[in-house]
Amino acid sequence: MLAAVRVLTVSGATETAHGGLLEICLTAAYSPQTPQQGQEEASAKVPKLVGGASILARLRAERAKSAAKAKSTASARAYIVYASQTGTANEIANGMAAEAGQHGVKAQAMSCNELGFEKLAKMPAPTVVVLIAASTGDGDCPDNSASFFAHMKRRSLESNTLAHVRFTCLGLGDSNYTRFMAVSRAFRTRFQDLGAQRFYDFKEADEVDGIEPIVEAWVAGLWAPLKQTLQADASSAVQSTEAPAPAANGQAQKDAGIPALIPCRVALQWLEASQAARVLDAEKSYRPGGSEIAQHTNGANFTADQPFWASLSCAQRLSAQDSDRTVLHLELDTSGSGMSPDPGDSLGVVPQNDPDLVAALLARLGWDGRRVFSVAPAAGSGSEDGGDTKLLPHLHWPCSIQHALTYHCDIASPPRKSLLRLLAEQASMQRLSVKENGHASVQLPVFVRSGGAFKPPSTLTGPWIMIGPGTGVAPFRGFLQRRRKLLHQSSAGHSAGQAWLFCGCRRRQEDFLYGQEFQRFVAEGILSRLHVAFSRAGPSKVYVQHLIREQAAALAPLLTHPEAHIFICGDGTHMARDVHAALLDVLTGQAGAKAAGDSEVLSAAKAAEHLSAMAGQGRYVRDIWS
Numbered sequence: 001m002l003a004a005v006r007v008l009t010v011s012g013a014t015e016t017a018h019g020g021l022l023e024i025c026l027t028a029a030y031s032p033q034t035p036q037q038g039q040e041e042a043s044a045k046v047p048k049l050v051g052g053a054s055i056l057a058r059l060r061a062e063r064a065k066s067a068a069k070a071k072s073t074a075s076a077r078a079y080i081v082y083a084s085q086t087g088t089a090n091e092i093a094n095g096m097a098a099e100a101g102q103h104g105v106k107a108q109a110m111s112c113n114e115l116g117f118e119k120l121a122k123m124p125a126p127t128v129v130v131l132i133a134a135s136t137g138d139g140d141c142p143d144n145s146a147s148f149f150a151h152m153k154r155r156s157l158e159s160n161t162l163a164h165v166r167f168t169c170l171g172l173g174d175s176n177y178t179r180f181m182a183v184s185r186a187f188r189t190r191f192q193d194l195g196a197q198r199f200y201d202f203k204e205a206d207e208v209d210g211i212e213p214i215v216e217a218w219v220a221g222l223w224a225p226l227k228q229t230l231q232a233d234a235s236s237a238v239q240s241t242e243a244p245a246p247a248a249n250g251q252a253q254k255d256a257g258i259p260a261l262i263p264c265r266v267a268l269q270w271l272e273a274s275q276a277a278r279v280l281d282a283e284k285s286y287r288p289g290g291s292e293i294a295q296h297t298n299g300a301n302f303t304a305d306q307p308f309w310a311s312l313s314c315a316q317r318l319s320a321q322d323s324d325r326t327v328l329h330l331e332l333d334t335s336g337s338g339m340s341p342d343p344g345d346s347l348g349v350v351p352q353n354d355p356d357l358v359a360a361l362l363a364r365l366g367w368d369g370r371r372v373f374s375v376a377p378a379a380g381s382g383s384e385d386g387g388d389t390k391l392l393p394h395l396h397w398p399c400s401i402q403h404a405l406t407y408h409c410d411i412a413s414p415p416r417k418s419l420l421r422l423l424a425e426q427a428s429m430q431r432l433s434v435k436e437n438g439h440a441s442v443q444l445p446v447f448v449r450s451g452g453a454f455k456p457p458s459t460l461t462g463p464w465i466m467i468g469p470g471t472g473v474a475p476f477r478g479f480l481q482r483r484r485k486l487l488h489q490s491s492a493g494h495s496a497g498q499a500w501l502f503c504g505c506r507r508r509q510e511d512f513l514y515g516q517e518f519q520r521f522v523a524e525g526i527l528s529r530l531h532v533a534f535s536r537a538g539p540s541k542v543y544v545q546h547l548i549r550e551q552a553a554a555l556a557p558l559l560t561h562p563e564a565h566i567f568i569c570g571d572g573t574h575m576a577r578d579v580h581a582a583l584l585d586v587l588t589g590q591a592g593a594k595a596a597g598d599s600e601v602l603s604a605a606k607a608a609e610h611l612s613a614m615a616g617q618g619r620y621v622r623d624i625w626s
């Protein structure tokens with residue numbers, strides 16, 4: 001199964017002052033990749049099974065054996081349910097579902113939306129759920145679980161709605177984000193509030209520490225309590241007389257490192273000609289024309305599933321022609337959409353795959369892209385009683401293969417382990433050939449994502465400290481446009497707090513994004529200070545955190561101002577952490593010259609407390625990505 005197409009978000013929506021034109025700054029973040037040549041599979045005629053092929057054959061035989069055995073044993077199953085935006089939680093869940101059989105457990109992986117909250121609420125006791133939940137945006141729930149999440153949070157639910165549920169939860173997150181683990185924690189709390197009981201320890205895996213060892217240890221410890229919990233349902237228990245799990249025998253040890261195969265849970269059903277023709281017809285109008293767009297008058301209606309098709313009215317390269325970096329400034333015409341994003345909101349762009357890439361994939365697989373399919377539970381998958389579960393909802397089936405591959409599948413990312421495993425199983429005689437290409441479109445399907453607390457303060461009294469190296473600077477154009485407006489409206493410019501911008505690029509001539517515009521803000525008095533770290537202009541690297549430390553004396557009193565706001569936008573892998581450390585150094589007097597005058601120097605503990613209190617009050621906000 002191919003994953004859902006990733007949704008890109010780009011920062012930098014401006015005040016949209018100019019009649020439905022939305023400006024965004026876009027880095028070349030979505031570039032289909034060509035697999036390493038060595039990854040392409042060798043072709044036909046394999047006379048004797050050797051190496052990997054023999055291992056696969058053995059695994060297949062074992063799978064057939066355990067499938068036969070499973071028929072005669074238990075039927076209770078665990079739901080391994082994921083909330084995943086970029087595929088990590090999904091991949092972990094798939095891997096677990098694939099491995100479950102080896103531990104004598106029947107399990108099915110699906111997204112929260114596929115499971116459905118209402119369906120879960122009606123399941124018999126005990127229903128066993130293993131939840132793997134990532135956070136996205138600013139502590140937001142991933143798209144594939146948003147409707148489940150919204151249902152779960154309804155206040156009208158009785159406190160015993162999930163009393164029949166036994167569950168555990170693995171949270172995925174990144175402690176660089178202000179709302180660390182917001183989604184998994186919300187799931188945990190709400191499940192328990194609704195009566196669900198924990199059967200195994202909760203765990204949180206932080207990207208900053210590296211999630212793999214934590215996830216692996218948690219999964220390894222899960223099987224015994226999971227099996228025990230499933231057995232608690234005497235009527236459909238897994239037999240305790242079952243043979244030892246293959247994982248425990250010598251053969252399995254030899255195969256260690258080969259991921260288990262994800263059980264097939266869906267079957268495609270081909271539509272007959274007249275029904276297929278209707279679907280193909282409908283797909284022609286997938287991009288709505290003017291009349292359909294006019295029906296939407298409220299920008300909030302547009303989502304990743306139903307985006308607004310905005311036309312591109314301007315595309316301009318911001319980085320120098322000879323730079324190996326491509327940074328584009330795009331302006332989109334959103335007239336008629338009713339969208340009115342605020343500075344700090346981001347724009348979701350639903351990418352579509354390059355038609356040539358889709359055609360190449362279809363040709364390689366020998367598929368007719370015009371064949372139309374719907375999706376049903378696979379026989380023996382245990383989902384036949386799926387009820388109102390909508391399998392693979394991201395495909396919007398019934399649809400043609402061509403449509404699914406163009407709009408709803410990610411066919412350009414490097415394949416994940418589970419997909420390679422599936423390909424090894426199913427397509428060992430096929431050669432996948434893809435070609436590297438950027439995709440070009442006239443129109444872009446877009447929708448607005450709220451920036452949450454990442455938005456300009458509504459007042460001017462406190463200082464605004466904005467830190468945005470690289471393309472992280474983009475939203476601060478919007479912030480400063482808003483500030484200009486506030487200053488004009490308030491006519492109290494003289495009492496406004498200061499506004500500082502720290503940004504960074506390689507060299508002035510190469511990638512000083514919106515440099516002239518920011519200098520104009522300074523000239524107009526809208527921006528009090530502009531500090532630019534040119535990382536490659538001198539003999540040693542200079543980054544924003546260095547400039548923050550350099551400016552410690554003047555910055556410290558601003559940071560401790562009771563109405564100060566600090567905004568950070570950009571790289572979450574290193575920058576956000578390094579900037580945080582620099583801010584602590586400023587507050588503790590460890591950086592640069594001692595703070596002037598009456599500015600208080602804080603102890604390390606007080607400085608950390610100060611920043612965390614600011615974060616809690618929405619005055620230290622980060623919009624970062626890794």
Ligand SMILES: Cc1cc2nc3c(=O)[nH]c(=O)nc-3n(C[C@H](O)[C@H](O)[C@H](O)COP(=O)(O)O)c2cc1C
Binds near residue numbers: 086174
């Ligand atoms: C755009 C973006 C926003 C994120 N927001 C948060 C967040 O608010 N809180 C958090 O703890 N982690 C956040 N993360 C980290 C992810 O939860 C983490 O990388 C997780 O492993 C992703 O899992 P997934 O691939 O299943 O979506 C964010 C990651 C990205 C890329």
